[in-house]
Amino acid sequence: MTTTNEIADKVAADHGLTKAQGKAIVEAVFAAITLAATSGTETSIPGFGKFKVKDTPEREARNPATGATIKVAAARKLTFSPAKALKDSLNK
Structure with a gap:
């Protein structure tokens, strides 16, 4: 199983970011998908x-x-x- 933190760590490592920055990016993507879903888009x-x-x-x-x-x-x-x-x- 892959967790949100593991995805964030991979994003951070691949792009030279801190783990906090990677986590913020992953959470922003999930938030955008959630916002679109709640509006029916x-x-x-x-x-x-x-x-x-x-x-x-x-x-x-x-x-x-x-x-x-x-x-x-x-x-x-x-x-x-x-x-x-x-x-x-x-x-x-």
């Missing part, structure tokens, strides 16, 4: 993929333990679609 990172907000309608589901029907509220969720370049590098 798609974020596209060429060569990596797209983050999109998807609306899921209200639906009925079943509790598997009791068999009772319950309503699941409508929600918004964040989806990620990898770019072709990323998919190709994963499948080499």
Whole structure:
């Protein structure tokens, strides 16, 4: 598993920055993606993929333990679609 701190350390090492500067950059990128998602905007990172907000309608589901029907509220969720370049590098 890769953590935010590990990504920040890699950015800092690759670009001659301090760890604090690297962490600030990584956090700013995540904040920009979050801001775009909360406003319903798609974020596209060429060569990596797209983050999109998807609306899921209200639906009925079943509790598997009791068999009772319950309503699941409508929600918004964040989806990620990898770019072709990323998919190709994963499948080499």
